[in-house]
Amino acid sequence: MRNAGARIGLVCGFLVLVFTGFAWRLIHLQILKHDYFSEIAAEKHCFRLPIPARRGRILDRNGEELAVNIPVRTVTADGTHIHDPAAVAAVAAPFLEIPEKELAEKLTTGRQYVVIRKEVTEENAQGLMRAMEAHKLHGLYLEEGAERSYPNGEMLCHVLGFVDHSGHGIDGIEKSFDAELRGQDGFRMIEHDRKGREIVIYRGQEQLPEHGADIRLSIDMGLQAIVEKEVDTTYKELHPAAVSAVLADPQTGEILAMACRPNYDPNNFNEAKPEQMRNRTITDMYEPGSTFKIVIADAALNDGIVDEKTRIFCENGHFSYGGKILKDHHGYGDLSLNEILMKSSNIGSAKMALRMSDEAYYGYVRRFGFGEKTGIPLHGEISGQVIPPHRWDMLTKTRMAMGQSVAVTPIQMVMAMSAVANGGKLMKPRLVLNKGEGDAVEENVPLREVVTGKTAKFVATALQGVVSDQGTAPLARIDGFTVAGKTGTAQKISPHGGYFENRFIVSFAGFFPSDRPRLMGLVIVDDAPIGSSANFGGLVAAPVFSKIGAKAARYLDLSPEKSSAVVQSGTPEHATASIR
Amino acid sequence: MNGNRRRTTNSIEVNFLARWLVVFFLLGLSGLFFVYLKNQQHSVGSQAHEVELALREAEAKNEALSAKITAMTSRGALQRRLDDGYIKLEAIRDTAIARITPALPAEPDGVLRTASRDPEVRFGAGAPQRSVNR
Numbered sequence: 001m002r003n004a005g006a007r008i009g010l011v012c013g014f015l016v017l018v019f020t021g022f023a024w025r026l027i028h029l030q031i032l033k034h035d036y037f038s039e040i041a042a043e044k045h046c047f048r049l050p051i052p053a054r055r056g057r058i059l060d061r062n063g064e065e066l067a068v069n070i071p072v073r074t075v076t077a078d079g080t081h082i083h084d085p086a087a088v089a090a091v092a093a094p095f096l097e098i099p100e101k102e103l104a105e106k107l108t109t110g111r112q113y114v115v116i117r118k119e120v121t122e123e124n125a126q127g128l129m130r131a132m133e134a135h136k137l138h139g140l141y142l143e144e145g146a147e148r149s150y151p152n153g154e155m156l157c158h159v160l161g162f163v164d165h166s167g168h169g170i171d172g173i174e175k176s177f178d179a180e181l182r183g184q185d186g187f188r189m190i191e192h193d194r195k196g197r198e199i200v201i202y203r204g205q206e207q208l209p210e211h212g213a214d215i216r217l218s219i220d221m222g223l224q225a226i227v228e229k230e231v232d233t234t235y236k237e238l239h240p241a242a243v244s245a246v247l248a249d250p251q252t253g254e255i256l257a258m259a260c261r262p263n264y265d266p267n268n269f270n271e272a273k274p275e276q277m278r279n280r281t282i283t284d285m286y287e288p289g290s291t292f293k294i295v296i297a298d299a300a301l302n303d304g305i306v307d308e309k310t311r312i313f314c315e316n317g318h319f320s321y322g323g324k325i326l327k328d329h330h331g332y333g334d335l336s337l338n339e340i341l342m343k344s345s346n347i348g349s350a351k352m353a354l355r356m357s358d359e360a361y362y363g364y365v366r367r368f369g370f371g372e373k374t375g376i377p378l379h380g381e382i383s384g385q386v387i388p389p390h391r392w393d394m395l396t397k398t399r400m401a402m403g404q405s406v407a408v409t410p411i412q413m414v415m416a417m418s419a420v421a422n423g424g425k426l427m428k429p430r431l432v433l434n435k436g437e438g439d440a441v442e443e444n445v446p447l448r449e450v451v452t453g454k455t456a457k458f459v460a461t462a463l464q465g466v467v468s469d470q471g472t473a474p475l476a477r478i479d480g481f482t483v484a485g486k487t488g489t490a491q492k493i494s495p496h497g498g499y500f501e502n503r504f505i506v507s508f509a510g511f512f513p514s515d516r517p518r519l520m521g522l523v524i525v526d527d528a529p530i531g532s533s534a535n536f537g538g539l540v541a542a543p544v545f546s547k548i549g550a551k552a553a554r555y556l557d558l559s560p561e562k563s564s565a566v567v568q569s570g571t572p573e574h575a576t577a578s579i580r
Numbered sequence: 581m582n583g584n585r586r587r588t589t590n591s592i593e594v595n596f597l598a599r600w601l602v603v604f605f606l607l608g609l610s611g612l613f614f615v616y617l618k619n620q621q622h623s624v625g626s627q628a629h630e631v632e633l634a635l636r637e638a639e640a641k642n643e644a645l646s647a648k649i650t651a652m653t654s655r656g657a658l659q660r661r662l663d664d665g666y667i668k669l670e671a672i673r674d675t676a677i678a679r680i681t682p683a684l685p686a687e688p689d690g691v692l693r694t695a696s697r698d699p700e701v702r703f704g705a706g707a708p709q710r711s712v713n714r
Binding site for chain 1: 621622625636637647650659
């Protein structure tokens, strides 16, 4: 009996020890090593599933879509879930458009994450998943993504820009407003089973994505199409190095259309050359020539140096100053301010500048916005070049008055001419109306008052004469409207110093209707290979402006002015016929 | 004999047994119910996942089709079709236009306008601005 009792005691003791061991092991696994094993389990089954934010669209002022997203999928493979790579390859190859053999090689991997193909269309991706399910195969997964598309192709390419393959804005609005457009990706912590399927009830922390904001531009695609067509025609007919055109609302500074040639298709930006990608209206500076005469006219009038009755002797076309001869296209005697602008007299402009102090004149040039960036929300804008008075030589002031020795960007010229049109207020160019804030649009506040309303009105009226039969740009006329504007014809600067003999940048900047200008337009034709006798702003750029203006007026349904027939008689068609 | 037999027989306490049986039965039932609920949860989760996938698929298809429609009706695409002669622009005859506002006189540009957005032209100089909301 004693032996039996001892045996029972031994067995019980053994069992106690065993179960104590088990209990200790349980405590060790579940409590002491809890964090360690939880981490290993989480690594194996839990992961952070990114929920991509949708990139915002870019719209024109009327809500027309200019940049949209096309949903595409990235197909990935988990090698540990693929038991028969050949079978999976046979099913998936037609949907992925990859040769079966090549795909089978890619799938024969022990790695858990392999990108098989990017930018698979939604249709193909869904077809692939259905086929995999039908064949009871596993191991291929889809990731969400989107491809950026620009439905209008080349149209407005320099403003819109493009995004790279990772969806980051590289140029244009896509770059300037990348943060707003991109939004914030969300995520979800999930657990999946052995076959990679999500176990929904074990979903963890989740953060929804913040989709990118839609950007509504001030661009009106109706006007943009008009401008693009005329710019394109000019580029193809005249074969210049470049053509640029801008349409703006002079009252608000809103940019309504902006086009350059050469251009590119942002859908295929890889094929574009650097010179095609330049938005020349903000990245290129040029000597403006006579369009710059609006500055000295405004400045002299505003400071009381001249008035409407003042007559300036224009030396019959030859003015000797500073050891150089300054010439006019024709010889003129006494000219009023109106006539100086109408005839585009270099000597008259130079003499007005000479009556002003250097600092005062320089001050006006800067107040018109030259020599500083306009602040248009596009990358690559330059500030142009305005030489300060302490670096002027004797001739600088007279040259600046006629648009030489100064370099401006087209957008600066548009805003300066807009200031003349809107009563003397310099506006900041506005390209974006709002950023996903519904219809709310902030009022555009003027940067500064450059000249008084009276001065601006006088110069604006004087500029109407430029488009008359006596002026330099009768071809800029628009039926039914009084156009005010100024031509510019500037020799191109040679990189070896001085100017090229027969190479010109010609331009026309103008606005209409006269009572309350609604449209301000600038057309620049750079180095058109036509004879110097015909390469003038009034002959090359003005007709383009006229065509754009006429179509734009009809598009906007502007009411014709009754006084236009009196101020600017004749029709552009007649004028074209007589010059050609 | 009877006395001895009575001494060696253990009585079964039915009440006590029944109580524990009920307790274990209830415990077992709760366990089964717990497993059933868990399975239901998994099943509902899977269904929710399926619905999510279907929604996402429909949304993606919708986006893809919208993008296709945008591409096909974009200005560039329409211009190309116009240039190729697939579509044609035809002027609307004056007699086919129902005018809400009187037509503007055809001067000085010779172009008749269907309507003007300028209230002064539509209702005469000095006319008050008309509002749709009355």
